[in-house]
Amino acid sequence: MKLLPADIMPPVDLPQPPNTLFSDWDLHLFNEGTHLRLWEKLGAHLVPGGVMFAVWAPNAERVSVIGDFNDWSYDSHPLQAHAQSGIWEGFIPGLEKGTVYKYHIVSQHNGYRVDKADPVGFMHETPPKTASVVWDLAYEWNDADWMAQRKERNGFNAPMSTYEVHLGSWRRTDDNQSLSYRDIADPLVDYVTKMNFTHIELMPVMEHPFYGSWGYQCTGYFAPTSRYGTPQDLKYLIDRLHQANIGVILDWVPSHFPSDEHALSYFDGTHLYEHADPRKGFHPDWNSLIFNYGRREVCSFLASSAIYWLDEYHADGLRVDAVASMLYLDYSRKHGEWIPNEFGGRENLESIAFLRRLNEDVYKHHPDVQVIAEESTAWPMVSRPLYVGGLGFGLKWDMGWMHDTLRYFSKDAVHRRFHHNDLTFRMMYAFTENFVLPFAR
Numbered sequence: 415m416k417l418l419p420a421d422i423m424p425p426v427d428l429p430q431p432p433n434t435l436f437s438d439w440d441l442h443l444f445n446e447g448t449h450l451r452l453w454e455k456l457g458a459h460l461v462p463g464g465v466m467f468a469v470w471a472p473n474a475e476r477v478s479v480i481g482d483f484n485d486w487s488y489d490s491h492p493l494q495a496h497a498q499s500g501i502w503e504g505f506i507p508g509l510e511k512g513t514v515y516k517y518h519i520v521s522q523h524n525g526y527r528v529d530k531a532d533p534v535g536f537m538h539e540t541p542p543k544t545a546s547v548v549w550d551l552a553y554e555w556n557d558a559d560w561m562a563q564r565k566e567r568n569g570f571n572a573p574m575s576t577y578e579v580h581l582g583s584w585r586r587t588d589d590n591q592s593l594s595y596r597d598i599a600d601p602l603v604d605y606v607t608k609m610n611f612t613h614i615e616l617m618p619v620m621e622h623p624f625y626g627s628w629g630y631q632c633t634g635y636f637a638p639t640s641r642y643g644t645p646q647d648l649k650y651l652i653d654r655l656h657q658a659n660i661g662v663i664l665d666w667v668p669s670h671f672p673s674d675e676h677a678l679s680y681f682d683g684t685h686l687y688e689h690a691d692p693r694k695g696f697h698p699d700w701n702s703l704i705f706n707y708g709r710r711e712v713c714s715f716l717a718s719s720a721i722y723w724l725d726e727y728h729a730d731g732l733r734v735d736a737v738a739s740m741l742y743l744d745y746s747r748k749h750g751e752w753i754p755n756e757f758g759g760r761e762n763l764e765s766i767a768f769l770r771r772l773n774e775d776v777y778k779h780h781p782d783v784q785v786i787a788e789e790s791t792a793w794p795m796v797s798r799p800l801y802v803g804g805l806g807f808g809l810k811w812d813m814g815w816m817h818d819t820l821r822y823f824s825k826d827a828v829h830r831r832f833h834h835n836d837l838t839f840r841m842m843y844a845f846t847e848n849f850v851l852p853f854a855r
Contacts, residue, residue: 432461434496434503435468441499444470447710450775452718453636453726456501457534458515458548464507465548467493467515469532470711471682472500475522479506480529481515481545488518500711513548514539516676521683528683531676533635533715538621540640544676547640551726553649557656564730565782567612567661570808570848576663577611578852580628581619581642595638595647599654606660613661615733619648620667623674630735631702632667633677635719638727645726652728661730663786664723668716668772669736670702679703687712693753697739699746707740708764717772724780731784732776734807738791740765766805773806784808786850797848812849815840820853 435455443449459466467479477493483506484490493502502517516529531538535546566572582592585601593601606614619642621634629639638648652662671687673679678687688703689695695704706712723729739745744752744760755763776785787796787805790813798804822836 432466432505435459435466436496436499436501436503441496441501444711444714445499447713447771448717448775449714450717450721450779451725452714453534453536453722457532457536457636458513458546460511460548460550461505464505465509465513466503466505467517468496468501468503469493469517469530469534470500470715471502471517471519471686473522473682473684473686474502474519476520477502478518479504479515480518481513483509483513483515493517509548511548511550514545515548516545519682523683526680526683528675528680530681531633533678533681533687535634535637536645537640538634538637541621541623541625544623544674546637549645551645553646553653555649555653555728557653557728560656560659561728564661567659568730568782568784573612574850575611576613576615576850577606577609578615578617580617582625582628592642595643595651598642599651602651603654603658603660606655607658611660613663613730614655615663616665618665618667618735623672623677627672629665630667631670631672631700633672633674635715636722649727656728662728663731663733663784664727664729665735666720666723666732667735668705668719669734669740670697670700670704672702687715691753693747693751694743697746698751699739706764707762707768713768713771716768717775720772720776721779724776724783729783731786731808733786733788733811734769735788737769737787737789737796737807738793740769741789741791741793770800770806773808774800777806777808786811789813792843794846808848809850810847811852812840812847813852814843815849816852 440455456468471477478488479491480486480488491506493504496503516531518529520527531544532546536551537547537549539545539547581598585593618629618632619638620632621637621639622629622632624631638645655662671678681687687705689706697704720732741762742760743762755761773785785807786809787807788811789796795804797807797810800806818836818839822833825833
């Protein structure tokens with residue numbers, strides 16, 4: 415009798431892709447605003463045999479994954495709604511790392527259709543292209559010594575001298591091109607070491623469409639900009655700095671985001687991430703949109719982003735940009751251009767609650783980092799603990815000291831004796847916060 419291959423070879427149990435990455439508990443935390451690891455659930459995840467996709471679009475009628483792999487067909491690979499959670503998810507076999515994709519969303523409202531990049535994508539195409547790229551976060555770290563001792567390096571009684579760096583312009587090639595994350599590592603380490611800085615602060619490395627914003631108009635809250643390389647390349651840069659005993663603080667911008675169609679704005683045919691009313695949802699200074707901190711899923715998204723950079727990229731701290739704009743409903747607005755809170759005041763109660771919870775969560779999970787507020791007003795107790803009524807930041811930029819000092823030195827030397835108050839005034843408030851003294855030009 416002739417034996418068939420099936421009679422000779424023992425059966426092989428191939429690993430099966432998951433039906434969902436979300437447990438009921440995940441959904442509860444997400445809807446409650448307390449999920450801190452959304453990047454493990456949403457986005458594109460390489461699993462045996464292909465890629466698992468998941469995106470939050472509660473007001474969508476239909477969501478599909480499009481890309482080169484299906485000739486950008488809207489009908490080829492639809493996702494399925496996960497009960498009433500607002501999550502759309504599905505498995506596509508055969509896809510690999512490097513696959514370019516977007517979500518095609520058909521809204522329940524007015525038939526609105528749009529192609530969106532992945533809000534939780536780990537990597538995106540290099541601007542001006544706007545699609546997301548399937549990627550992983552695998553990296554073998556070599557900074558165990560630094561991580562073991564960084565509590566002492568970041569403590570309040572440790573010396574801290576920080577060098578602010580914009581990676582795209584700090585040093586360029588002979589033909590005026592930016593260096594990659596890897597190429598910049600050694601010269602940056604050499605310079606920072608020579609100048610005796612203890613930390614560097616990277617101006618936002620999160621993906622952003624407009625280079626001229628220096629990263630402060632962010633669209634990729636979970637993706638380092640691909641202008642300088644891959645996620646692993648950025649990890650290499652941070653790893654290299656840590657091996658040289660240099661801490662890394664990342665600029666992080668939860669205060670506003672640009673209105674580019676491919677990104678977060680009007681995501682599923684509704685104002686999902688931003689406030690619908692421009693008096694709360696539009697920022698007049700930066701022509702950008704303001705997160706809706708009263709929406710709990712948005713709080714989960716932002717808090718997960720903060721934890722993500724600390725977890726996955728071993729960041730030693732976050733400098734939270736434009737905190738003042740988050741605290742005041744009338745920030746940069748004239749009378750009648752803003753909406754008072756429920757008590758008739760100008761304080762943004764939803765944003766305050768978000769910041770306090772964020773700081774509590776960060777220090778709970780990473781007690782050896784620092785969260786620094788770039789806050790320019792006289793708001794009290796920014797860097798004081800929650801239990802005494804503070805916002806819970808570890809440190810606060812002293813913008814007043816910077817402006818007073820620069821103004822003093824801008825005077826002709828013969829006139830400075832009449833302006834000593836610019837140097838001495840800071841002592842009136844010097845010990846009210848844990849201040850960082852910045853110089854920026």
